[in-house]
Amino acid sequence: MPSPEEISALVRNRRPGHTLEATFYTDPGILDLDIEAIFHRHWIFAAAGPELPEPGDCVTLEVGAASVLLLRGEDMAVRGFRNVCRHRGARLVEARSTTVGNVVCRYHGWSYSEDGELIHAEHMGEDFDRSCHGLIPVHVRDIAGLVFICLAGEPPEDIDGMAAAMEPYLLPHDLANCKVAHQSELVEEGNWKLTLENNRECYHCETNHPQLTVPLSEFGFGFSPDELDERRSDEAAAYMAAIEERHAHWQSCGLPSSEVNRLREVTGFRAMRLPLMGAGESHTLDTKVASKKLLGRFREAALGGLSFWTQPNSWHHFMSDHVVTFSVLPLGPDKTLVRTTWLVHKDAIEGQDYKTDHLTTVWTMTNQEDADLVRLGQLGVSDPAYRPGPYSPFTEPMVEAFAAWYIDRLGEFLEPGSSAMAAE
Template sequence: MLDVSLPDIRDLVRRRRPGYSLEAPFYTSQAVFDLDLEAIFDRHWIFVGVEPDVPEPGDYVTVGIGRQSIVIVRDDDNEVRAFHNLCRHRGARLLHEERGSVGNIVCRYHHWAYDLTGALLHAEHMGESFDRSCHGLVPVHLRNLEGLLFVCLADEPPADFDAMAATMAPFIAPHDLRHCKVAHRMDLIEEGNWKLTMENNRECYHCSNHPELGLSFFPPSFGFDPADISPEQAAEIAAYEAAKESFRARWAACGLPVGPIEDLVTRPTGFRTERLVLSGAGESQTMSTKIACRKLLGSFTEPKLGGLHFWTQPNSWHHFMSDHTVHFSAIPLSPERTLVRTWWLVHRDAVEGVDYDLERLTEVWIATNAQDGELVGYTQAGVRSKAYRPGPYSPFTESLVDAFTTWYVRRLSAHLGIADEPGCRAA
């Protein structure tokens, strides 16, 4: 497929039709992909990891976002910091592994050494006039939301993160991620554009493809057409509403905020949260719908607390239960490839094989991720077709997909200076 020019992209943005999927170049074009990196991933708060990834001083992880490599490290004062992963001498990559532990950060090329606050400690043969204080590592903006790590590559990041964090902290804090550990992490490459990954995540119209995940949800929670309800569906809806009342009493007794709170479209750091009813035993997203880890999180003593979901624009989704949490980050690799990274967290004192079985803990989302990756691949193959035209979203099950694509087009509009266009006004 021929690529598009910047004027073409402006036209695509201007004629975006609310309530419909995006035109094909948004999913296939190298020029659009490059603009996505510049306008979205270089300028917004990107979810990149969890605090338990760096549990001890000196522990680090490296994260790639487009052409940028970032180091996230815990310093000797237990503060988590982020830096560009390059030496201030001649730009060599500093840390080459995905994760590890260091005393200081030392460049392999000419052995410039930095401490864990980013200060340059040692640089040979630079002369008496050389000022080490001017050559520390380049910092990256980092925010730690109750154990969730977000970075922003912009010189001036969106100022709305702190307001979002203040809203979300009471929802997340009871799960006490800072006292969790990473039980498992997994990388999956989806053969599709990152926006298709996110669109797929923002709806459950397709959730009949997820029999494992479906065990823990009432079908009406996926959405339904109120004008087309069978007697069987009516019974399911009644059971769902009764379960919601029961769970609301449990949540109130535990002092847990419920939501929903939704601000997905108009702000740069769009987000949504809601505490969810789970079916069956109602405890966790497992094949049995019971907890997978006997050591509950935080100060929880009640396992049957359903789940909390949390989304952020542009690239994350999260599920919190009483016994474990699951976190997802989508990072674009190319116009048609996306990295989906998943973390499973349990209480840091939980012992594998005693308090939890790793297969039981992870099997639902390992299966669901694979199914979603396949569906995204099907869609990517379809949008390459010359027959593809944007299709309508269901108003009952895909309104949140429309919210994502509307947010995305508005952010491109803001970046490109396009304003006052129907459906794509810059926020």
């Protein structure tokens, strides 16, 4: 691993508009730093609320070596705890998803309430104070049904800004009244930053995603006007006109649609509602709704697709009939978990209102195609011939925003007050 001084020099000397040095993608020590400086200090997306629909439902996730337990209480609030018994440190819940009464350690039977209080511990003597041995809490923030956590003692306060900006966009889709229709986990053979970089652009979409580009237009994610022939220039102009027209219509219906871009903030995020192609209804191969039961109070199916990105580990797509959430968690320097969750209205009936294959095909195939690209990227950055290359200013500005955000966060962690953001 490079020394702290060498890492600080790499951070200070990072060339804007270019990919990172190979060390940032390949070094195990840098991954440890990423987990400590990024994943253990910032708000990260953990789960969709419908993954814990009832009191006693819980999910777990691994953030580096740390395991986190999310539990829905009788009051329907979601609370988070370190998934570690306060007796001798045994893992409390091993399953990814389960239902519990109280949280009971199978090792010696110590039991905890939904508030994390220790309520039962045999053979500890009269002087033992149970109140000093409750579960270690984790900060939790539910934003319109998306659950974020922060492992830091003092989490970034600007999540309030993200909540205020995004709730008007998200709440009409009514995640609280959705259910999980399907969930998949895919391990990509690449560094987590390559996974995020790949997601933050559609430069690669036309040649690599034949299914995704049925409902999604490549022009929605940037293009170089001076490189388009007459036909494609007309197509691009028509699409941009459609954005203006549809935004006016959707916003008149109470659906905020215009771009919000705060990717460089500490709790960075971006959102925009875009028209979909064909019938304009959903991320499906026929561009029509995958579920007949529309979300919330929607009566119109052609509401485009609301895309919501957060730094450092998630993206989401909200449509009239379903929602797809994506969570990214590092497993190793060259291994990353991508968890995808498809959500439909809680009253939608499989086989009657929706078919799982129809619902999931586009993103199941796109995820695998992206995993193949990330693998190629990891092979490339591991090659001695690799040198940082330039991002396209037209199609990769969000990739640059992610890379710059990442460098800012490392800089602030290594030398507090010295990052580009701190200097602004």
